[in-house]
Amino acid sequence: MEYALQFAATLSVIVLVLYSILRRSSAIRDIPGPPSPSWIFGNLRQLLLSPVYGEHEFNWLSFYGSVYSLRACFGENRLMVADPLALQYILNSPKFYRAPILNNMAILLFGDSSVITARGNEHRRLRAGLNPGFTTAAVRSYHPVFKKVAEMLDNFTTTNADVCSVLSPATLDAISEAILGRPTKDLGAEFAANNIEIVKLTASQSETHILADAIGSRLPAWVWRAAIYLPTAAFAVARQEKFLAKQVGGRIVRENRAAATLGLERGNDFFSVLLDPETAEKTKTLTDQDIVAQTALILIAGQETTASFGLLELARHPDFQDKLRAEIYANSAAIVADLAYENMPLLNAFLKETLRLYPAVPLADRVALEDAIIPLGESIVSFNGERINQIAVRKGEVLALGIASYQRLASRWGKNPHEFNPSRWLDGDTYQGDAVGPYANLLSFLGGPRTCLGWRFA
Ligand code: HEM
Incomplete structure (x- = not known):
């Protein structure tokens, strides 16, 4: 041996x-x-x-x-x-x-049938079918869910606490309710725990990873397909994610179909929108299996990646934090009426600057x-x-x-591009020409035909 x-x-x-x-x-x-x-x-x-x-x-x-x-x-x-x-x-x-x-x-992680792995016409078909759940209007319809999650976060006032441990479950709550139409606990404790392991797995880097990537990238695709059956902890987590997501997605699709047969009112969530006979009539593209096949991707793609960095910068910039809070309070009546977001320049500048520095x-x-x-x-x-x-x-x-x-190019974002400075978005310092990404000329959501589908949601 x-x-x-x-x-x-x-x-x-x-x-x-x-x-x-x-x-x-x-x-x-x-x-x-x-x-x-x-x-x-x-x-x-x-x-x-x-x-x-x-x-x-x-x-x-x-x-x-x-x-x-x-x-x-x-x-x-x-x-x-x-x-x-x-x-x-x-x-x-x-x-x-x-x-x-x-x-x-x-x-x-996601199999061949998810939008992120599909290619060519199949990719275009899946994107077109999923798009109704990510339009401006669809995302607006999720606002009550976002508000509910934000209110739960509002109760979290303890100082010195680990914000990541609060923001990650909150993000999963928002995704679970707005996408699947179910509270996170409905996905099962095993699913939630496995999801956390997946995020850890995809976020870790080491010399071993670098070498494994270098050697792995020279292996043919069939070796990778076989690899998922290897008895290592990492592949076990990936196998479990695929299995549990398929189970959860399949159950929700079946429940939605049964509710429609009984003539029950449909929800506002993404899956309900996609399974609505009217949407299906308009797009005529997605089968039930297609929708189930997106469950793992959407639950992982929507993990919290950015907000904790935003909070870190607010802690570092208490003056800006005070001004932002004042702007939010001044607009609180409009927030309730769902009209406020576009009228809040500091909030928009804060979001853009956080996404710029922390893709x-x-x-x-x-x-x-x-x-x-x-x-x-x-x-x-x-x-x-x-x-x-x-x-x-x-x-x-x-x-x-x-x-x-x-x-961080000075030619795009103005002077001191390594500094967190939301004012650059208000002073006209940022480049206003051709857009390369879907939002604020940033590439945090990438660009081109594979731009993040969930950027408005995010
Ligand atoms: C701040 C939060 C987010 C960031 C920074 C982000 C970023 C990205 C990036 C960089 C990609 C491209 C991956 C690649 O092709 O290699 C991507 C793809 C994708 N994202 Fe997001 N994402 C976020 C939130 C979300 C949310 C909330 C959802 C859904 C609810 C979502 C759904 C997707 C989907 C479906 C794709 C695949 C698109 C395709 O291949 O055509 N993302 N995202």
Whole structure:
């Protein structure tokens, strides 16, 4: 057994070395970037494991600009992209897709039939079918649920308490009621506990993860499909999530159908809207199985990712906190009447600034599905001194989309972009040109055909 393991390890190293020697030369190598401190990890330990997020990344941004080259594991070249035009191009082009590791993880967790893993026409069909639950009008109809959850939070006044332990269940409450039309306790304690484990799993990073990603991304998709049956704790949590979500989703769909048969009034929640015969008549796209297949994704996609950072900044900026509270109190009558949100400039500035500084997905890897030429908004100087305004990437090369870096470009967000300063949204300091994302020109909800469906809800 020991010999077999040694043989497998030696073979893997030989294959990786040959791969790094024989792969086609890449234009990314001509782009300046930070030196790599290790062949095994490249710059990834600096990028992903800094004790403070962005410690290296934001220095590289100011030194090399919004496009630079990096090394990933085993000498792989990677292009870091925070240039707005390049990001817009990549997010909207069919020549790029989620990098294999991210995609395989999504398939493990959500299966092939969820909107996040579906491709091409199937993706468009599912998005069109789900859209009625995420329009401005639909999200407005969820306001009573949001209000109820906010009132529950209002009772939480203890100082020195862990806000994350309160905000996460509150977010799950809002999603559960507004999406499924059921209180969280109806999902079962096992489901709620497993959901927390999934979030921990997807949020953790380590050297082992980096290496597993590097090796895993070179494995064929069938290995990933088989991997879910491995008896490890992580895969057990993923298996359980898939199983429980299907069970919960299936039960709710059946209950809604039974209620409709009995002529009972339908709820305002997302599932009820989708299962309403009138909606189905209009969209004519989603089957009951399609709706059940979205349960896991929506319950996980909607986990709390951002609000706790907003509260942290309010604690750091008590003057702003006082002004924001005064604005909310001054509008409290209008809030009850559901009219207030657009008339609250400080609240809007606060939301935008929090989403800008704390994107839930600060880095998103994309792979080139075919050779492509990426246009740059700002030209750069290559190693051989040539000024270039486009970069050729080859099929199979991976690009790191620097969402967090993009959201700290002085050219977009005005002076001191690393500082929390909601006033930048009120003083006209932020860029007003072409939008790259769905909200406030930010990419926290990504952009293009795979923009977060739930951004208005969020
Ligand atoms: C602040 C909160 C949120 C943030 C920052 C966020 C961010 C994102 C991002 C970055 C993606 C793209 C993932 C990828 O393609 O790799 C995404 C996709 C998605 N999000 Fe959100 N999300 C949030 C809240 C929500 C909520 C509340 C819902 C639903 C209730 C939701 C539903 C979805 C769905 C269905 C997709 C898949 C869209 C597709 O692939 O076509 N999100 N989200």
